[in-house]
Amino acid sequence: MPKKEKTKESSGGKFQWILFIVIIPLIVLVIVTGTILYIAGFDLKKPLQNIPVISSLVGSDDTSKTSSSHNDQSDAELKELKKTIKEQKNELEIAQKDLKTSDEEIKRLNQKISSLEKTSKNDANNTSASDSSTNNSSSSDTSGNNASGTTSDGAGSSNQKPKGKIVSIYESMDAGKSAKILSELSDKEALKILEELSKNKLTDILAKLTPQKAATFTKELAKKEESENGGGQ
Template structure:
């Protein structure tokens, strides 16, 4: 029976240990972690407060005070190095910004010049169209035979341009007054435009 009692005592001992971990230890650890996370998210520095609190405990005070001095010395050196690296990076980025600003100014000037040239081209095209309209009005005020003689005397492309500007009725009358081969050539070229 002693063997059975010994096993029963071991099982009771294991059950008590399991009960302690499951019911007391794990929930307390979980609660501490959860509270630490929540306080950290709310902006409360839990680690510094824990160091502050532990600095009042005599044995722990020596551990934290020595550690803080060493960490501060290492931090100062590493922070100075980081600052110098970041300053160099800032200087490089500042130069790049200046270069980009110059490029933006140059592109802005180019864009202004292109806009001005487009305006000039549009004005020239408008003037050319007005001149063609005036030429078409001149042909419309003439007799078809006289207009046909003038258009026949013009170079091919210019004659075709003048013919394309007049009304369809006048174009038909002018082509009727022209030589049939020349009229056929103009009609073919007008159809291909």
């Protein structure tokens, strides 16, 4: 027993001697040397990376740089993708607005076409009704003249029928066109037509004629009206 205890004490003393005399001073020397070299500007990472155990603790600059580069690239790609999505979204909104505007324009044009068709149909119906009324009036006048049994009345009825058709044409015609046509006729023929027109139509046509023509026709119409009024008295 005493021999074993002496052996343990001897081995423990050697370990302590090695620890305090060799290992600790060596560690202190390495630390001091590394500090001096680091302050002097030497890169200690490269030599340490060659040591198997320490290299895993020190790490590699290339690895960190590569990782940082990948992260930067991923961030750039993400930003570019977000930008592309935003641009496509804006383009989609613009396309939807254009489509809505086109639909509204088409609807407006269709309404305008329907309105014009309705107006044209009403004008055609009014013209047909006017022609029918004029023809009925002419037929009535012709029947009355035939019932009188006089030759002069028969001749007058034959002249009255075409005259009524002409007047109805001028009544339904635009005032400007009527004035242009009447200007090409003789004053006598034009006066015959003007006498049969309604007052509103006569006023519109006289307004479209030249001042000279309008003055001539107005004067002749006034004379005839005075003579008719004088004859009636």
